[in-house]
Amino acid sequence: MKYKISSFIMIFSSLSVIIFSFYTFLKSYNKIFYIKHPITILFFIVIVLLLIILEFINNLIFKKKIEFLSENDKKIILEKNEGNYLSILYRFIFNYNNKKLEKVKKIDHGFDGIIELDNDLPIWWIHLFLLTIIFSTIYFFSYLTLDFSNPYKEYKISYEKQLKEIKIFERYAPQASLEKSFFKKNLINDGKILFEENCSTCHRKDGSGSIGPNLTDDYWINTVEKDLYKNIFSIVWNGSKKNPTMRAFGKSGEIKGNDIEKISSYVYFINKKKIKPNQKKSPQGKKILKWN
Numbered sequence: 001m002k003y004k005i006s007s008f009i010m011i012f013s014s015l016s017v018i019i020f021s022f023y024t025f026l027k028s029y030n031k032i033f034y035i036k037h038p039i040t041i042l043f044f045i046v047i048v049l050l051l052i053i054l055e056f057i058n059n060l061i062f063k064k065k066i067e068f069l070s071e072n073d074k075k076i077i078l079e080k081n082e083g084n085y086l087s088i089l090y091r092f093i094f095n096y097n098n099k100k101l102e103k104v105k106k107i108d109h110g111f112d113g114i115i116e117l118d119n120d121l122p123i124w125w126i127h128l129f130l131l132t133i134i135f136s137t138i139y140f141f142s143y144l145t146l147d148f149s150n151p152y153k154e155y156k157i158s159y160e161k162q163l164k165e166i167k168i169f170e171r172y173a174p175q176a177s178l179e180k181s182f183f184k185k186n187l188i189n190d191g192k193i194l195f196e197e198n199c200s201t202c203h204r205k206d207g208s209g210s211i212g213p214n215l216t217d218d219y220w221i222n223t224v225e226k227d228l229y230k231n232i233f234s235i236v237w238n239g240s241k242k243n244p245t246m247r248a249f250g251k252s253g254e255i256k257g258n259d260i261e262k263i264s265s266y267v268y269f270i271n272k273k274k275i276k277p278n279q280k281k282s283p284q285g286k287k288i289l290k291w292n
């Protein structure tokens with residue numbers, strides 16, 4: 001015969017188990033499972049109603065069953081259900097009823113005269129043990145099939161999230177412009193990589209020139225700015241007015257302002273460097289030694 005467990009505890013614990021599983025295992029799956037969603041709330045209301053009905057039926061069955069028992073059994077059952085709910089629960093958890101009702105078994109091993117007490121395991125221990133089995137089963141399968149606590153999936157999710165954040169940041173972050181940009185030594189290395197990706201097809205990896213002019217000499221076809229660094233930035237941004245082969249990388253949106261700042265810092269650096277490439281394209285444009 002079952003002990004009566006008060007309805008509020010039953011409802012409360014069942015709901016907690018359901019909400020807990022929703023939160024841990026289904027959260028990443030579907031928006032419907034978010035607790036505040038109307039469908040979820042409706043679902044909980046229905047569950048509470050069902051639990052109340054179940055509790056009611058259980059009580060009825062309990063009363064009916066007791067009618068058919070012998071006087072002695074009835075006494076035992078009623079004794080077990082004596083007192084308020086908390087004291088019943090206490091007795092239930094710590095096996096108090098069983099201890100009182102049954103004699104402790106003893107196992108005699110015979111040969112050494114030692115007698116072993118064969119106590120029942122406490123109910124709380126057994127339940128905890130069952131709970132760990134249930135938990136590990138759920139955990140194991142959810143680990144295999146859901147996103148829940150799978151390190152690879154977690155990594156992927158947070159990686160994609162970060163990429164998205166970077167994209168948003170880059171879209172709204174202020175980009176370098178001709179007016180505000182200036183030579184920065186710490187950007188040279190990044191600029192080198194970007195130069196090799198975007199410019200080396202026409203200017204060669206070392207900037208010594210092929211289709212485009214040599215960028216490491218003092219000869220310039222285009223002088224749109226008074227400052228060397230700004231001149232480079234401006235040409236990369238606007239392209240060359242004289243020759244459309246040198247296109248407007250910045251204006252067209254092909255390369256962002258911050259990246260042009262890196263590239264321009266690199267071009268400025270290789271132009272100012274004392275050591276020049278051995279093989280180079282012959283000079284084009286005017287020789288300019290003094291920029292201000």
Ligand code: HEC
Binds near residue numbers: 201211212220223246
């Ligand atoms: C498709 C080929 C091509 C690519 C790619 C290219 N350039 Fe050019 N570049 C040219 C040509 C051609 C000129 C000469 C323009 C002229 O005659 O006015 C030029 C001129 C320049 C100048 C001015 C040189 C001068 O003497 O006036 C700079 C600075 C420059 N390019 C930098 C770059 C950078 C930095 C990149 C990469 C972002 C790049 N270019 C990519 C072909 C290219």
